[in-house]
Amino acid sequence: MARVAVTGGLSYSGRYLSKLLLDAGHSVVNLSSRSAPLASSPLLASDVAKVQTLPLDFTDERKLGSALEGCDVLYCTYWIRFARDGDTHSAAADRCAKLFDLARRVGVQRIVFTSHTHAREDSPYAYIAGKAQAAAALRSCGVPSYAIARPCGIFGDTAEESILMNNAAWVLRRVPLFLLAGTGQHRFQPIHVRDMAQLLYDLGRLTETDAGAGNGLSSRSRPSEERDACGPDAPTSLELFKHLGRAVGARGAVLAPGFLPTRLITKLTKPIDWWTGDVLLDGDDLDLLGSGLTVAEDPDDLAIRSRRSLLSWIEQVSPTLGNEYVSSVRRYYYAR
Template sequence: MAADTGLNVVTGAYSFTGRYIARRLLADGFKVKTLTGHPVTESPFSNDIPAAPFNFDDPAALAASLEGAEVLYNTYWIRLEYGEMTFAQAVANTRSLVRAAREVSVRHIVHLSAANASPDSPHPYFQAKAQAEQAVLESGIPCAILRPTILFGREAPFFNNLAWMLRKLPFFALPGDGSYPLQPVYVDDIAELAVRAGHRRQSVELVAGGPETFSFEQMVRLVARRIGSRSRLVHMPPTRILRLGGLVGGLVEDVPVTRREIDVLVSGLLATDAPAAGHTLFTVWLEQNADTLGICYQSELARHYR
């Protein structure tokens, strides 16, 4: 594929989903730049991708950092509300990013949202995701909205830290009966869909789940078996799990789980009835990566709040 004459900007290319998108764009010969909250962090791409800070509070600087961009791949979001960072602020930052893109005439946006995002959701995370989508859709810029279920990959904190707990703790707590569904989708499958939509300038809205669906208990047992864990699975109410999470969080200096995340998990919103958009099997990936999954804990606070 011939290199594009313009620029592809990826938010968060030093992080998780953005890293896979950027890697695919570079492999296809495209020029790539990233906007990041960690511009001084050592780049996983050597000098191949220049970086600029988000500058959400400086509209002129934010617009200048997007100058010349043909396609904006937006993966910016927050996992949890912490300190002054709230979901409402994440939505406001997304609106600032979209306004800057419109100001410099970005031609296309590929926006990463979440399956089951809805303005009517009882869960603030999904409400805010829907509001961020709306900001993109109302921008007047042609766009693709991708809505993955829950991402897995080597850098995915959810699966990595779950495996870490199964390696380190004598028991693993399952909220409720553990029967609620989980439909993991591989991060590079999402990156492939995103880059394809950007290349073709497709205007599309796509719910993107993986080809396998498990109950949460089935998934935990599968991970435990593959990594050789001796941790005992115990069913507990959310209040007790939060207390235990607070103890673990004190050890790792992180917030392993929140009440809102438990509520989302048990509600079944990490799965979808839509046809699978990803093709990589979690079971196969897990078998290939079991030796390294969960060896080190991945701290959300260390990655994004310190």
């Protein structure tokens, strides 16, 4: 049994990870700045009661360091959705670097970080450039071993938890014409949240067990590793939104005429932002979706094929997808 720290251990993917950790008998420290979890499933009330919640307060290094004391593994899912109110993804990367350094100093043995597919420090997309900056800090921080998971999107369990899919369905249910930027031919290969949690859980194991030289088993420390966190379906955006439209019974057409720039599409969604008080489409997000970088770096990773299908999930939850709008700003910024 290990003591494990999870940033956002009662938030989205961290909540599903906490369930796996608790079921395996580990003790979980949730590092969070939320006053209350947004949802509990799949955790039972008895699971939540076992989780120790401590503040994820980057301004108080002493407290953050002592929160990590005695932990064997740190899972860092911490990130910011948008550059907002003067905060930036580069600053978020610096905060991750600080967390990694504190973890190493108090003796954490392994750190698992959620990055993004094709993250490079010189990327023009600030979200993934920041991820690459944080990943570089992890590689050089001196912790005994680390793992990096690379998702490009996470969906499931419920429609409400999957903001991108839900809000696209919300729009599809209401408009006669759904326009995509560019040709709509770039692929998107997200992972189901339960598969994401399982991958993180596996990446955080401290040892590998082998058949030993004698008749017993031996275990050895795990090396550092970096893996894609992608699912088996990689539809083009045109295929994806057509599928979504059909699944929710939308009557309008989904078109990618090829000449519409992302900036025009984001401008067209501004009335929705005004109505909902949200940011439906962040220009950078949309550019990233159309960049060809939202697919696995290692398509031959065999684990990808055994994961849950995005297109089947859309059909399963289609009666509830897009009935209600889900605000990212409320989820990530106001409901704290």
